Amino acid sequence: MRYRLLISIVIVFLVVMNLITAGLLVKAYAWDQMWLRNELWAQATTSGTMWSMVDFRADNLRQLRLVPAENGAIEDTGQRDGPFEIWTWTYIEGMPGSREAAEIFVNSYNSKMRYMYEHPDAYLEGVEDHRLHLSNSTLE
8 A cells, every 4th residue: 555655656746747847848949949030030131231231332233032942043133123133032942941031131131222222321431432333323
């Protein structure tokens, strides 16, 4: 009788500990996913912003359009949006995070490019002949 009570207590203790462990694992997984999503956002935003600054200073006025990857190439569509050439930016369908990262990158790139075009003096400092930089284009 005494052994049955001891075994019952041990079993209850082990079940409770397993439930606590499972709960902590679920919480750790959710925490990890949150940090991964934050890191994805930070990397894509930074990359899009920096890439647009390099293009702007090189006098490449572009806006990006997100498309599924067919050949993986980033290409000029031949279309324009005012002074901006429209280029494709690809993502891989079915790959977790690919579309989300590409959307964040494209939104960051496009918004920064448009802002720099509207406020060129702040971003062309140190670029030789920066007054001529935007002479052939107008914002519509």
